[in-house]
Amino acid sequence: MAALSGCIDVPDGAPLPSAAAPPPPAYVADAVPPPVILVSIDGFRADQIDRGATPTLAAVAADGVRAKSMRPSFPSLTFPNHYTLVTGLYPDHHGIVNNAMEDAELGVFSMNDHTAVADARWWNQATPLWVSVQEQGRHSGVMFWPGSEAPVQGVRPDHWQPFDAKVTPDQRVDTVLGWMDLPGDQRPSFITLYFDQVDHAEHEKGPGSAQADAASALVDRALARLVDGLKRRGLFDTVNLVIVSDHGMTATGPDRRIILDDLVDPAALHVVTTGPLAGIGVAPGQAAVAARLLGRHEHMECWRKQDLPTRFRYGTNDRVPAILCLADDGWEVTTRATLERNKDKPASLGDHGYDTASPAMGALFVAHGPAFRRGAVVPEFPNVDVYPLLVRLLAIEGERNDGHVEDVLPMLQPGA
Known part of the structure; x- marks a missing residue:
């Protein structure tokens, strides 16, 4: 893994040096607002916390605040919802x-295309919290x-790493603890920590599978490492820790496919995305054929994008x-x-991207x-509310957003 701006260069599988670092002086809570650590467990469904595979997560929830569910934004996919969490905007707005998407000027975007992912022009319709x-x-x-x-809006985080799935959960935690070891005037006020292992296991083997539970347990052990590291530094009770997911997951399989070719002539279609949500452009001169969908x-x-149900808050973006x-x-x-292009790939047994009203898409909070209050359970709320909550915790001026801080005030201590 190459060392880039703010990166720590370590061999694959090796612990990061911060794990053994001596604890700095305890954080003084009344000097500046406490640091905020935002953790994402990709694909972790709200009800998975009750499966018994994540005792650390369950203990943190029992001692803090837990939502019955957090409603993702439409579409219930990884990149749109992660950007919503740090901008407070629905995907249609950010x-x-x-x-995967297309832009008339920029061309084609894929979450697996590093060149596109690193191009700020795709992201500049919004301002993420770290900026x-x-x-x-x-x-x-x-x-x-x-x-x-x-470099969104021309700004990069002080510390960051290009995504590398080979970086283990423990290494990710140790990187965060290393940042917490920095002197007070250099220590980040806002930190994110991302785990993708549960999502991958659920796609491959399905939600509720033994492999998904094992991935959940792996991430939970990393959370235990984070909690223990913060406690050893005297920081656990002075850091505001927010743990979320981007969406839930539901079981699927090769026997549950809808083939667009069986409905209309494929020559009439320009297929941008497939899966739970198919996005389709219309080939020139083929509008009448495409309308049969x-x-x-x-x-x-199927809908024209301007006719989508208003509750999706989606369809106005070019x-x-x-x-x-x-x-x-x-x-x-x-x-x-x-199907022909992917014939050598194993069929997915779990997926997301469905109607955000589905309980299976319910995300963790x-x-x-x-x-935060202690031992509180709050009703479901939309994930656009996380951004104004984080802005309040950090005591900064936020950007225009679609969230409502009033929705999340009941989870806070009086005067927080």
């Missing part, structure tokens, strides 16, 4: 409308997060394709050409720290 933190004279550290590899089909419904087809839970929309 511009990351899918994990605001730094522009207001404080420091940030991003241990993986969609958007952090690009519109309406309700078995296990799927990057959203002309026609959107949303599958019922557990089903996927595809084409024969897509847990918080602990001096700002």
